[in-house]
Amino acid sequence: MVETPTAVRWLLRVVVVGYLFMLIAWPTSLVVQRTFEHGLEGLRVALSDPDVTHALWLTAQVSVIAVIINLVFGVGVSLLLVRSRFVGRRLLSALIDLPLAVSPVVVGLALVLVYNGRFGWFGPFLEQHGIQVVFAMPGMVMATCFVALPLVVREVVPVLEEIGDDQEQAARCLGANSMQTFWRITLPGIKWAVVYGVVLSLARSLGEFGAVKVVAGNVTGETQLATLVVQQKYQNFEQETAYSVSFILAAAAVLCIVIVSLLRPKENR
Amino acid sequence: MATATVVAGRPVRRRRAVRTGGLTRGSALGLGVALTWFSLLVLIPLSAVVVKAAGGGWQTFADTFANDQTMAALRLTVSTSVVITAVNMVMGTAIAWVLVRDHFWGKRVLDVIIDIPFALPTIVAGLVLLSLYGADGPLGVDVANTRKAVLLAIAFVTLPFVVRTVQPVLEELEHDVEEASASLGASRLTTFRRVILPTLVPAIFAGASLSFARGISEYGSLVLLSGNLPGKTEVTSVRVLSYLEGGNPASAAAVATIMLVVALLAIVTLDVVQRRVSRRG
Numbered sequence: 001m002v003e004t005p006t007a008v009r010w011l012l013r014v015v016v017v018g019y020l021f022m023l024i025a026w027p028t029s030l031v032v033q034r035t036f037e038h039g040l041e042g043l044r045v046a047l048s049d050p051d052v053t054h055a056l057w058l059t060a061q062v063s064v065i066a067v068i069i070n071l072v073f074g075v076g077v078s079l080l081l082v083r084s085r086f087v088g089r090r091l092l093s094a095l096i097d098l099p100l101a102v103s104p105v106v107v108g109l110a111l112v113l114v115y116n117g118r119f120g121w122f123g124p125f126l127e128q129h130g131i132q133v134v135f136a137m138p139g140m141v142m143a144t145c146f147v148a149l150p151l152v153v154r155e156v157v158p159v160l161e162e163i164g165d166d167q168e169q170a171a172r173c174l175g176a177n178s179m180q181t182f183w184r185i186t187l188p189g190i191k192w193a194v195v196y197g198v199v200l201s202l203a204r205s206l207g208e209f210g211a212v213k214v215v216a217g218n219v220t221g222e223t224q225l226a227t228l229v230v231q232q233k234y235q236n237f238e239q240e241t242a243y244s245v246s247f248i249l250a251a252a253a254v255l256c257i258v259i260v261s262l263l264r265p266k267e268n269r
Numbered sequence: 270m271a272t273a274t275v276v277a278g279r280p281v282r283r284r285r286a287v288r289t290g291g292l293t294r295g296s297a298l299g300l301g302v303a304l305t306w307f308s309l310l311v312l313i314p315l316s317a318v319v320v321k322a323a324g325g326g327w328q329t330f331a332d333t334f335a336n337d338q339t340m341a342a343l344r345l346t347v348s349t350s351v352v353i354t355a356v357n358m359v360m361g362t363a364i365a366w367v368l369v370r371d372h373f374w375g376k377r378v379l380d381v382i383i384d385i386p387f388a389l390p391t392i393v394a395g396l397v398l399l400s401l402y403g404a405d406g407p408l409g410v411d412v413a414n415t416r417k418a419v420l421l422a423i424a425f426v427t428l429p430f431v432v433r434t435v436q437p438v439l440e441e442l443e444h445d446v447e448e449a450s451a452s453l454g455a456s457r458l459t460t461f462r463r464v465i466l467p468t469l470v471p472a473i474f475a476g477a478s479l480s481f482a483r484g485i486s487e488y489g490s491l492v493l494l495s496g497n498l499p500g501k502t503e504v505t506s507v508r509v510l511s512y513l514e515g516g517n518p519a520s521a522a523a524v525a526t527i528m529l530v531v532a533l534l535a536i537v538t539l540d541v542v543q544r545r546v547s548r549r550g
Contacts, residue, residue: 005457009371016367017379019360023425024382027401031393034400077303084296092304098311100479101532103486104391105506106525109513110314113321113522121317146310178295200387207390209489210506214513227392227489234396234493243400246393253388261381 035247046244051220059226063205066144070201074152082160099149107146108214135217143211148204152197159193203256321522333523341500342508350484353423357480361431369439386428391489414496422490427483431476438472474543478536
């Protein structure tokens with residue numbers, strides 16, 4: 001290897017570590033510090049607030065439902081994109097990434113324009129049939145699904161392309177039906193990609209703020225999600241509670257990325 | 270009827286012609302369900318935004334552009350995103366370089382730290398930055414409610430994009446080429462500029478367009494940090510929200526459409542620039 005001069009290497013190292021420390025590591029550690037300023041008292045107070053526990057429980061429910069939907073959709077679409085040929089395949093593959101370029105607030109706006117009960121395209125019809133989307137559970141799930149949509153597909157598609165379909169064809173030749181081929185051959189091959197995709201989607205879903213703020217209506221104790229509680233508590237000067245809820249969300253997020261980084265080398269081996 | 274076409278850029282693993290002539294009944298059903306869900310969730314709502322904005326004709330857009338507050342928000346958002354994207358292109362490449370080529374104790378930790386902005390809820394990201402750069406932070410600097418806060422927040426949330434696109438390319442880079450270049454008498458700087466950089470350019474620009482698109486659409490991390498002062502620290506997402514909450518969905522849709530167009534323009538521009546640059550390299 002062509003060696004980088006020592007001076008340049010040290011300069012880069014110091015600049016990079018300094019930048020990351022000032023921008024990410026130090027501020028993040030301060031939130032942990034603020035949360036435990038008075039020991040576990042802050043967390044205890046936060047968790048005894050019914051609004052907080054309700055919001056955390058709601059966030060967990062919405063995230064799990066959204067992740068399951070995205071998991072099924074993501075694996076299905078990946079299989080279709082890689083293993084089938086149909087008109088518009090390239091277009092679909094490009095459109096799947098669209099949610100990454102859309103502002104969360106615009107996601108919320110888009111869903112409200114279509115599904116709200118007063119002037120939405122489908123909203124009044126759905127409401128007549130007893131289904132409320134905006135300001136209710138379905139809207140929150142849809143907003144969360146929207147923002148996390150491409151994550152599973154982006155992880156699974158490259159792996160599917162790389163493993164090829166030789167083994168699947170062999171299984172077919174030996175008389176396996178398509179369900180058997182999927183469960184016994186395809187799924188084990190893409191297992192880790194699916195796991196990454198799910199972990200990333202979960203982290204994204206737990207933390208969604210802008211889109212659910214528009215869609216959920218933010219009614220305390222009813223449609224208020226954990227990220228919205230953080231904003232409300234902070235602005236009401238209940239900073240310790242805000243830090244505690246932040247800590248819980250951040251801990252869940254960091255746990256997710258640590259799991260991913262522990263899994264990643266395993267796949268390379 | 271699809272034939273055995275080889276799609277460019279795909280690893281050529283299949284030795285035989287593509288097995289399926291078209292879709293089996295099962296996959297056709299799957300495709301139908303997936304497309305319906307995708308349309309209901311993404312395509313129809315996004316077109317509703319554009320239709321709503323276009324519904325008022327050019328007048329809605331003209332009014333939006335004539336509104337000082339909205340224009341100030343647009344200018345701030347776009348200029349901040351441009352600056353931060355430029356910073357990310359340099360710092361992101363430097364970070365990727367250190368992660369791949371340098372070896373020191375604790376490098377693994379850096380690798381995890383890079384992903385924190387991806388994983389952290391945006392509202393928490395705002396709170397995180399506020400705890401160091403806010404009023405009672407240990408540094409004694411208070412950037413809350415200033416334009417510096419907007420810069421900081423966007424720098425935080427867009428940090429991983431360039432790093433994560435450049436890193437894999439740098440890992441794959443063959444050392445032989447660099448050695449060849451060096452043995453032919455090129456200086457280290459020349460080797461970097463003429464051999465390494467051209468290989469990295471597509472990845473850097475891909476990361477840059479992701480980072481720009483994310484930058485102009487940022488909302489959550491700014492809520493607590495920037496104070497959303499009209500004409501000063503207010504960004505476009507906030508304008509969309511206040512139009513919507515103010516009962517003016519048409520203007521909200523107009524601003525949202527402008528944001529979508531800016532994002533698309535940026536992606537196309539960066540792609541064109543990237544092609545130019547790599548051709549010259």
